[in-house]
Amino acid sequence: MRLETETWTDAAAVETDLALLPVGSTEQHGPHAPLGTDTVDAEAVATAAADRYDDPVVVAPAVPVGVAEEHREFAGTLWTSASTFRAYVRDIVRSLAAHGWDRVVVVNGHGGNAAALGEVTARIVRHDDAYAVPFTWFDEVGEHSSEMGHAGPLETSLLQHVNPGAVRADRIDDAATGGSDRWGEWQGRVNLAVDSHEFTxxxxxxxxxxxSAERGEELLDLAASALCALLDAVRERDPRPRVGE
Ligand SMILES: [Zn+2]
Incomplete structure (x- = not known):
């Protein structure tokens, strides 16, 4: 059940403890994919999982701006501080829980959000009347995950499947030749780079x-299955806070 398109009366009638909160980013994705790629992909995975899950699952509207300052040198990229992002996500989860949807999976489409989401969901579990856990879709697609990159084969494929017109096919060759083969500028196990323009x-x-769109279909299937399995586990968790404020 997508809150954006439902009425409050239908929301009041839905019987479930489970909610999904997609979080994305507005940030550069090369010359061939739109700035909203992470948001579109996270929302697609959340919706696909909710559609195939046996019981109703509430899908909140996607958070479109996250922790993305590493892409600041590329036009159109927007970002918040990690503390603003954590506070905003926490408030949204609390408001979901206030309606009884108190077991929440935060469906993430952007690697830069992951650390902040780990921190804020731990805080929610410890202190709030909700259980929450993050799920980053591209970490949950089996052997494909090793090819993640940025605006690379995984994100581009998923976009080609869920929103075919969004990828500029005539720029894919340029995207490949002007890109980098790995994230960062490494000395041993230390990444010397702070921002992405330093290495791509x-x-x-x-x-x-x-x-390809076919690969995107497979990725969506793998991610949605993994998310459904996670929902099975999350619905068994106790939403009560573990410690006082
Ligand atoms: Zn991305």
Whole structure:
């Protein structure tokens, strides 16, 4: 049940403890994919899982701006501080819980959000009347996950499947040749780079030429299955706070 398109009376009638909160980003995704890629992908995974789950699942509207300052040198990228992002996500989860949807999976589409989501969901579990846990879709797609990159084959494929018109097919060759083959500038196990423009000329990491809508369909299926399995586990968790404020 997507809150954006329901009435409050239908929301009041839904019987479930489970909610999904998609979180994305507005940030550069190379010359071939839109700035909203992470938001579109996170929302697609959340909706697909809710559609196939046996019981009703509430899907909240997607959070469109996250922790993305690492892409600040590329036009159109927006970001918040980690503390603002954590506070905003926490308030949304609390408001979901106030309606009885107190077991929440935060469905994440952007690697830069992951640390902040781990911190805020732990805080929610410890202190709030809700249980929450993050799920980053591209970590949950089996052996594909090793090819993640940025605006590379995974994100491009999923977009080609869920929103075919969004990918600029005529720029994929340029996207590949102006990109980097790995994230960061490494000395041993230390990443010397802070921002993505330091190691990728056009913002891409990985080779989007191996993307396809068929692969996107498979990725969506894998991610939605993993998310449904997670919902099975999350519905058994106790939403009561573990410690006082
Ligand atoms: Zn992305």
């Amino acid at each position: 000329e056009n913002g891409v990491v990985g080779d989007p030429r191996s993307a």
